[in-house]
Amino acid sequence: MRAASGERVRDTLTTGETVPRPLSRRQVTAAVIGNALEFYDFTTYTVFAVDIGEAFFPGHTPFIRLMLSLMTFGVGFVTRPVGALVIGAFADRVGRRPAMLLSFALMGVAIMGLASTPGYVRIGLAAPILAVVFRMIQGFALGGELGPVMAFLIEASPPRHRGFVGSWQSASQSVASLVGGAVGLTLAAALSPHLLHAYGWRAAFWLGALVLPFGLVIRRALPETLHHSETPSSVHPDRATILAHAPVLILGVGVIMCFTTSTYVRLYMTTYAATTLHIAAGAAYGASVVNGAAGIVFTLLGGWLSDRIGRKPAMIAPLAAYLAAIYPAFWLIVRNHDPATLWIATGVISALSSMSTGAALIWLSEALRKEIRSAATGGVYAITVAVFGGVTQPLIAWLIQATHQPLAPAFYLMAATLVGLSAMIAMTETAPGRLAAAALETAP
Numbered sequence: 001m002r003a004a005s006g007e008r009v010r011d012t013l014t015t016g017e018t019v020p021r022p023l024s025r026r027q028v029t030a031a032v033i034g035n036a037l038e039f040y041d042f043t044t045y046t047v048f049a050v051d052i053g054e055a056f057f058p059g060h061t062p063f064i065r066l067m068l069s070l071m072t073f074g075v076g077f078v079t080r081p082v083g084a085l086v087i088g089a090f091a092d093r094v095g096r097r098p099a100m101l102l103s104f105a106l107m108g109v110a111i112m113g114l115a116s117t118p119g120y121v122r123i124g125l126a127a128p129i130l131a132v133v134f135r136m137i138q139g140f141a142l143g144g145e146l147g148p149v150m151a152f153l154i155e156a157s158p159p160r161h162r163g164f165v166g167s168w169q170s171a172s173q174s175v176a177s178l179v180g181g182a183v184g185l186t187l188a189a190a191l192s193p194h195l196l197h198a199y200g201w202r203a204a205f206w207l208g209a210l211v212l213p214f215g216l217v218i219r220r221a222l223p224e225t226l227h228h229s230e231t232p233s234s235v236h237p238d239r240a241t242i243l244a245h246a247p248v249l250i251l252g253v254g255v256i257m258c259f260t261t262s263t264y265v266r267l268y269m270t271t272y273a274a275t276t277l278h279i280a281a282g283a284a285y286g287a288s289v290v291n292g293a294a295g296i297v298f299t300l301l302g303g304w305l306s307d308r309i310g311r312k313p314a315m316i317a318p319l320a321a322y323l324a325a326i327y328p329a330f331w332l333i334v335r336n337h338d339p340a341t342l343w344i345a346t347g348v349i350s351a352l353s354s355m356s357t358g359a360a361l362i363w364l365s366e367a368l369r370k371e372i373r374s375a376a377t378g379g380v381y382a383i384t385v386a387v388f389g390g391v392t393q394p395l396i397a398w399l400i401q402a403t404h405q406p407l408a409p410a411f412y413l414m415a416a417t418l419v420g421l422s423a424m425i426a427m428t429e430t431a432p433g434r435l436a437a438a439a440l441e442t443a444p
Helices: 025-047 049-056 062-078 080-093 096-116 126-143 146-156 159-190 193-209 212-220 239-244 246-267 269-275 281-309 311-336 339-357 360-366 373-403 408-426 432-442
Strands: 008-010 018-020
Touching: 025 049, 025 062, 025 096, 025 146, 025 159, 025 193, 025 212, 025 246, 025 269, 025 281, 049 062, 049 126, 049 193, 049 269, 062 080, 062 126, 062 269, 062 373, 080 096, 080 126, 080 146, 080 373, 096 126, 096 146, 096 193, 096 212, 126 373, 146 159, 146 360, 146 373, 159 193, 159 246, 159 281, 159 339, 159 360, 159 432, 246 269, 246 281, 246 311, 246 339, 246 360, 246 373, 246 408, 269 281, 269 339, 269 373, 281 311, 281 339, 311 339, 311 360, 311 408, 339 360, 360 373, 373 408
Parallel strands: none
Antiparallel strands: 008 018
């Protein structure tokens, strides 16, 4: 990624459409920092789900506290579709940059608010109520984050490099998982068990909040892409536009359902290791570190490959391998109950799933017109994540408890992956390089 300028240059893969020079590292960082903070928050919450349950829901059995904690985590998903449509429409009408600033600021309010909320023993029923309110604010902000960011990355990147640049949005999730797991490991080593349970989760949230001023400053310097030229069209974001994109949106739901289920199961691995497998806290936090490290490398690899071989093959081949690996990985984890197996198995399923994820959001954004790109991408993503992502962790915890079957997460993942593979097979290719090659082959 070279330093960007205000100039626009032609790309030989397009039909004369002008495109910007490659984004600078600072600009890519500014765009994806909100998603990174989102998943740092998610990782922190799931890593400390048991401790948060003790802080806001004392007086219950350990299982009930965990379920209430996970349900509080999940309530933020209810407001995500609202945020996606409201902030996404704002981005499609006013601009990508102001929408990204708004969502990031609201995200900061939610994170600092939850970290500052006293526990139940100090303020009683107000504590869980405030926790729910802040999770709902966060859900609204996060729902409005993805659409404008993906629209910006697609519009500001040369077509030849959209896959790699856009995959940083998904890779930022893995960066956050890595950092969140590392913070958990560090706090577990530095604090006594009592202090870790009482204050460790608050310290982890406040560490994430430190990036808020930096993020706001660098986002203010981003160029606006809403008004950049695109292939001429008289279509406007009315009902007809949305109906015309219905096949894309339906397939998008299938793909995102697959990936969001995988993401939240992998984020749950720390809690799963601690509560179901009874592995020590430090080793359990290590699963988040492994998940993040593998995700960073293989998400970017998948995005890079999608620029060269196309979005569909870059998604389908790794996901098919992932489907085959799910059951053996979980079987080994349950059979051995040791940190090394947990880390290796987590790394394998993270690598295969992440490699396929790299191109998924790029495909969805490319397949939509600029007039509805931000709201539609964010809306499909938020609604799908709200329905499937928000219930994944409580459902898995309940399934394990009800069936006494520690392999329940594997069966759940396999079903979701089959849906995602079916949607990918039905897709049309959107990678500019592959489209240009196909056009040359069919030209007289």
